[in-house]
Amino acid sequence: MPDTPDEPTPVPAPPARPADGMPQEILELRASIDNIDAALVHLLAERFKMTRRVGELKAVGGLPPADPSRDRQQVDRLKGLAEGAGLDPEFTEQFRNFIVSEVIRHHERIAAEHAAGRLKGELPALDTYA
Numbered sequence: 001m002p003d004t005p006d007e008p009t010p011v012p013a014p015p016a017r018p019a020d021g022m023p024q025e026i027l028e029l030r031a032s033i034d035n036i037d038a039a040l041v042h043l044l045a046e047r048f049k050m051t052r053r054v055g056e057l058k059a060v061g062g063l064p065p066a067d068p069s070r071d072r073q074q075v076d077r078l079k080g081l082a083e084g085a086g087l088d089p090e091f092t093e094q095f096r097n098f099i100v101s102e103v104i105r106h107h108e109r110i111a112a113e114h115a116a117g118r119l120k121g122e123l124p125a126l127d128t129y130a
């Protein structure tokens, strides 16, 4: 047993911490995360505006809410994009399915309203299904 105490293990300097104790870098990352979340909300709102109109056109045209061939096309494309972007393709598929299941729920409600005659007069005339 040596009679000198062990050398203290060097401890890395802690990250800079503002008053609330949270490392500064986490606060900066959170600011960017908040910006990204806001963009996602706005993008989703735009997507739902588009799908609402698709739902109206489908209801008027007597088309079913879901389109399995379009679903497959979207999933294949998005999984390919996910791989290229370093995102888990399975997660990407589930995320897409989560959104589209809500779209289909909206489409079904729009179709029911159309069937009940409540959409009459709200929709512009359609050439396609006239």
Ligand SMILES: O=C(O)C(=O)C[C@]1(C(=O)O)C=C[C@@H](O)C=C1
Residues within 6 Å of the ligand: 051, 054, 055, 065, 066, 067, 068, 070, 071, 099, 100, 103, 104, 107
């Ligand atoms: O493209 C359509 O036919 C839609 O109704 C839109 C949408 C989508 O949200 O992207 C929703 C349901 C379909 O199964 C496929 C795609």
